[in-house]
Amino acid sequence: MLKVIKWLAIVFAVLVIVVIVAVIIAPMVINLEKYKPRIEAEAAKALDRPVTLGGRIAPSVFPWVGMALSDVRIGNPVGFSEEHFVSVGEFEVRVRLLPLLSGNYEVKRFVLRDPSIVLEKNKSGRTNLEGLGQQEGAPDATPPPAPAPEEDPTSAPAQLPIKSLVVNEFAITNGAIRYIDHGTGVRHEVRELNLVLDDVSLLTPIAVDFRAVADGHPIALSGAVGPVGAEPGRSPIQFNLLATLLKQMKIDLQGSVADLLETPRLEMRLAVDKFSPRDLLADLAQPLPFETADPKALTALGFSLHLSGTPEAVQFDDGQMTLDESRITFSGRARAFDKPDIALEAELDRIDLDRYLPPPPPEKEGAKAPETAPASRQEKPDTDYTPLRQLVLDARLAIGQAKLKNVRIQNMALKATANNGIIRLDPVSLDLYNGRVTATTTINVQQRQPRSNADLAISTVQAGPFLKDLLDKELIDGLLTAAINLRFTGDTADAVRKSLNGKGELNFNDGAIIGIDLADMVRNVQAAFALADKPTEKPRTDFTELAVPFSISDGLFRLDNARLNSPLLRLTAGGAADLVRETLDMRIEPRFVATLKGQGDTVERAGITVPVMVGGSFDNPRYRPDLKAILQQELPDREALEKMVPSKETLREGADEKARELIEEKGRDLLRGLPLRRQQQPADGQ
Secondary structure, eight states: OHHHHHHHHHHHHHHHHHHHHHHHHHHHHOOGGGGHHHHHHHHHHHHTSOEEEOSOOEEEOSSEEEEEEEEEEEEOOTTOSOSEEEEEEEEEEEEESGGGGGTEEEEEEEEEESOEEEEEEOTTSOBTTTTTTSOTTOOOOOOOOOOOOOOOTTSOOOOOSOSEEEESOEEEEEEEEEEEETTTTEEEEEEEEEEEEESEESSSOEEEEEEEEETTEEEEEEEEEOOOOSSTTTSOEEEEEEEEETTTEEEEEEEEEEOTTSSOEEEEEEEEEEEOHHHHHHHTTOOOSSOOSSTTTTSOEEEEEEEEEOSSEEEEEEEEEEETTEEEEEEEEEEOTTSOEEEEEEEEEEEEGGGGSOOOOOOOTTOOOOOOOOOOGGGSOOOOOHHHHHOEEEEEEEEEEEEETTEEEEEEEEEEEEETTEEEEEEEEEEETTEEEEEEEEEEOSSSSOEEEEEEEEEEEEHHHHHHHHHSSOOEEEEEEEEEEEEEEOSSHHHHHHHOEEEEEEEEEEEEEETOOHHHHHHOHHHHTTSSOOOSSOOEEEEEEEEEEEEEETTEEEEEEEEEEETTEEEEEEEEEETTTTEEEEEEEEEEESOOOOTTOOSOOOEEEOOEEEEEBSSSEEEEEOHHHHHHSOOOOHHHHHHTSOOHHHHHTTOOHHHHHIIIIIIHHHHHHOTTOOSOOOTTOO
């Protein structure tokens, strides 16, 4: 028995020696060059592309199974201008043979030198990737995929078919990728592509060094990934990477990916160093997405956040962003990406939005703005509101200070929600020119045209500075309090104006109407209506109380008994303004009265009325006196007129110096200026 075992051992040893010698000698005696045409033909048949092996084929068998090729080319199909689809200068791979049998991969070398890929689309829209691996004219023999079996929740998770992996050298050097679209003329090129992986193993982090030049701009990615773990797919994979774009933008990525084979979960810290979007796009020869009024806007942007999630949901927190001089903190989440369902909270310290608005168009001296015809329905297709109908939103925004259209606001708070096509802004609140504004808005996009309504409440806002900043005009001054409700349909300016309905009331206290002097109209008709020399000072009508109730019906704005109370003056106004045609048809009735009471005076006062008709357009309003009404009214006699102006003795009783000056200087001038008065005023001023 021992002799048999001895002879079997000798035979086995001889066989092993023979195999080893054969493996070593085989590459030396077998000439693969004569098989090259057949290899090229089989490869061309499999790829449906011409294949050429220009260099020598250098195989190796033991102890490293490998192959070295050079000058490998895969051609393009007919109909494309580039000769080659893929070309490789040198390719070499060597793997240890025996460990492969047990699922252990030991790679000595994987090197790809001078690889080049050309992705091409011809003018007919066909790409050179189409038909790759399928013979021209051959039917698609691939059977339809069978239905996936139901997963057993108790089954073990899938695993990679690798027990261990070690790569001594992995490198892709001097690679190139080109994209050519002959239909649009678009061309892109990535050249000088180099990728080196060091210390490739399942048990240690893998060092990554990637560099390339994309369309003439350098990009780089460096850092470490791993370890993958002894059981790939079970342990979280760490990564610490730094990406650099155009030597300007640096992106730091630190985190991990877990459960890669089943339900991947990402945990990551993302930080983008401050950079200039304006300079970055300039280096890319790309325009800004929008032109800004301030050429220094969009010169500083940076942000960081913590991100976690799965393919079904993502959450981000601890977000911080810098945009020029603004600072933003934010957090939120997103899920159900087909809708999507978004929650967001953000706080902004300050921002000047005027910097980011388009610059005003250049004014050409003597040029007249072209008249634009009303847009027809065919010129603007209906907006598809399907994304807004699906959107689920819960957002909150707080802004410390902001400026828009030169209007400054503080302490703004906004809550926005969306669900089933109904979008609500409730509430919106802000401080505005020493006052407070609150609003609620609802937009319903469930139908083809959106329907909107808004409620606005304004409390003690300084109207003068507000309108001066907003319109660069002095129209009215005073403390504004208002309540407004509006409803409209549509998403264009014309549609909104035509469908606008609502009501409201504006109340101004202790102010003035700038640009018109109603008291001067009473005392001097010629000066009031530009029949005499214009005064050097800007006219104004002071008041203690101005109430403007209004209603809007299908774009027709109506004044409902607007009234102004002022010492010596009462004013009522009514009429309409057509918001669609932008025309005015109003009547203002100023009445000179003999009382110092303004705000809170409810007694019906007799006096002299000088009606003013307001017509024309919004851009060019016209004022004219209602002379017929003036001539038809019954004027008081001299004694009644004098009684309408208090005497000096009356003024001294409880009236201050300012009131006395008002009555003496304004009241007496009113009497002297009456067009129908002929008698001269007494010298003593009585």
